[in-house]
Amino acid sequence: MRARRAGTVIMVTAALLLGWQALILLTGLPPFLLPGPGAVLAALIGHHQVLAAAALRTLAEILAGFALGASLGAALAVGMAVWPRLAAGLRPVLLISQVVPIFALAPILTLWLGYGMAPKIAVTALICFFPVASAFHDGLMRCPAACLDLARSMGASARREMWHIRVPMALPMLGSGLKLAAIYAPIGAVIGEWVGGSEGLGAVMIHANGRMRIDLSFAALALVTLMALAFHGAISWLVGRVFARFG
Amino acid sequence: MNAPAAQGTIGLSGQVRIGERPLFPPLRLTLPRGTWTALLGDSGVGKSTLLRLLAGLPIGGRFAGRIDNPLPVALMAQDPGLLPWLDVRQNAALGSRLRGTRADAARLDDILIRTGLQDHAHKRPAQLSGGQRQRVALARTLMEDRPLVLLDEPFSALDMRLRLAMQDLAAELLCGRTVLMVTHDPAEAARLSDRIAVLTAGGLTLTEAPRSPAPRAPDDPRVLACQGALMARLMAQDSA
Numbered sequence: 001m002r003a004r005r006a007g008t009v010i011m012v013t014a015a016l017l018l019g020w021q022a023l024i025l026l027t028g029l030p031p032f033l034l035p036g037p038g039a040v041l042a043a044l045i046g047h048h049q050v051l052a053a054a055a056l057r058t059l060a061e062i063l064a065g066f067a068l069g070a071s072l073g074a075a076l077a078v079g080m081a082v083w084p085r086l087a088a089g090l091r092p093v094l095l096i097s098q099v100v101p102i103f104a105l106a107p108i109l110t111l112w113l114g115y116g117m118a119p120k121i122a123v124t125a126l127i128c129f130f131p132v133a134s135a136f137h138d139g140l141m142r143c144p145a146a147c148l149d150l151a152r153s154m155g156a157s158a159r160r161e162m163w164h165i166r167v168p169m170a171l172p173m174l175g176s177g178l179k180l181a182a183i184y185a186p187i188g189a190v191i192g193e194w195v196g197g198s199e200g201l202g203a204v205m206i207h208a209n210g211r212m213r214i215d216l217s218f219a220a221l222a223l224v225t226l227m228a229l230a231f232h233g234a235i236s237w238l239v240g241r242v243f244a245r246f247g
Numbered sequence: 248m249n250a251p252a253a254q255g256t257i258g259l260s261g262q263v264r265i266g267e268r269p270l271f272p273p274l275r276l277t278l279p280r281g282t283w284t285a286l287l288g289d290s291g292v293g294k295s296t297l298l299r300l301l302a303g304l305p306i307g308g309r310f311a312g313r314i315d316n317p318l319p320v321a322l323m324a325q326d327p328g329l330l331p332w333l334d335v336r337q338n339a340a341l342g343s344r345l346r347g348t349r350a351d352a353a354r355l356d357d358i359l360i361r362t363g364l365q366d367h368a369h370k371r372p373a374q375l376s377g378g379q380r381q382r383v384a385l386a387r388t389l390m391e392d393r394p395l396v397l398l399d400e401p402f403s404a405l406d407m408r409l410r411l412a413m414q415d416l417a418a419e420l421l422c423g424r425t426v427l428m429v430t431h432d433p434a435e436a437a438r439l440s441d442r443i444a445v446l447t448a449g450g451l452t453l454t455e456a457p458r459s460p461a462p463r464a465p466d467d468p469r470v471l472a473c474q475g476a477l478m479a480r481l482m483a484q485d486s487a
Binding site for chain 2: 144147156165
């Protein structure tokens with residue numbers, strides 16, 4: 001079953017690559033507008049040192065931003081569950097933080113935090129924060145009434161009720177939030193790199209575009225995509241392993 | 248303070264309103280110590296609300312009246328409320344965990360044996376059948392060792408054979424405690440209780456239960472007669 005699914009994925013990918021190559025052969029598009037798969041592979045190999053260094057940098061930003069955003073999001077979700085008034089006050093602020101286009105915020109963060117890794121981590125954390133806070137808070141508030149009644153009749157303190165019942169009960173929802181945040185995290189890092197600085201795969205793409213090196217830009221894009229898929233896969237696997245018994 | 252309250256009578260009197268609409272007319276429910284009282288009535292008539300008031304749990308309305316409950320309670324409901332990440336043993340000892348105290352291991356072992364769970368002690372709720380889960384809930388209720396036990400439709404999600412078996416087990420293990428059992432099943436009330444309070448929109452009325460010791464056989468003529476009388480009363484209310 002699994003092998004068959006993997007086979008299907010490989011076949012579809014191969015068909016798309018062939019279609020891509022066929023499009024170039026049929027339309028005669030020049031390589032500086034649309035490079036073929038071969039040219040992208042050549043760029044990947046030819047610039048592997050630059051790309052590897054950039055990929056490591058981007059990965060570090062993704063990991064740090066995700067860890068920061070997810071921790072802050074989870075902590076805030078618990079805080080909001082403990083103090084409903086904090087939740088009432090913060091909910092509109094959280095929503096505003098999400099509707100403000102991150103593209104517009106990134107340059108401001110660069111202005112404040114400089115051209116190093118900090119603004120990239122901040123953008124990534126900002127983008128990861130909301131799905132985690134929102135999903136975990138929903139989970140904490142949707143604890144089954146039967147369990148809360150029990151806890152009260154057993155004389156549990158609010159702290160113990162939170163720690164022994166509501167938090168573990170909400171872990172599967174936290175898992176969903178983390179998986180969603182894992183999809184957004186690479187987007188945040190790349191946006192941060194586009195806006196300022198000269199390192200990371202986002203910066204490689206911007207520079208390659210400026211020099212009409214679309215093959216290198218595609219190579220960086222392919223790496224970002226692979227990294228995003230791998231990161232999401234890793235987080236999903238971890239969430240599945242760690243949180244399965246709470247489901 | 249009147250005399251019965253001083254002796255620690257358990258009960259409540261008053262009225263619950265949801266918005267401006269009364270949920271039931273002013274009523275008085277008393278639970279003599281050491282007896283099993285069934286609170287019978289249709290869904291939505293306010294049975295569980297009365298139980299929640301005695302348990303000190305929040306209700307979806309406003310209560311005006313007085314609650315006399317000097318006793319700590321143990322609660323068992325239709326939803327066994329087991330925590331999926333704890334095994335049977337840990338679920339049964341949940342009270343200690345939530346109060347930050349150590350559970351009495353010997354008593355826990357004994358209760359698991361009496362509820363027939365000794366071979367399932369390290370299973371998680373997902374690995375148990377519906378009846379086994381309800382037995383864990385019963386074991387947890389016994390671990391609480393409270394003088395007043397509040398049962399809120401604890402067996403209504405079980406099929407008939409399991410329900411009868413669980414009723415027998417509960418009657419045996421809760422013997423001697425003060426029990427209030429909310430149910431919509433006249434047969435359950437007739438089998439298990441010493442006193443039966445019927446709650447309808449018109450108010451609360453007390454009905455005699457068969458005098459023989461519980462649990463009574465489901466086909467005992469006195470149980471069947473009692474069940475018939477209870478059904479007639481519920482149906483009469485329905486057509487009124």
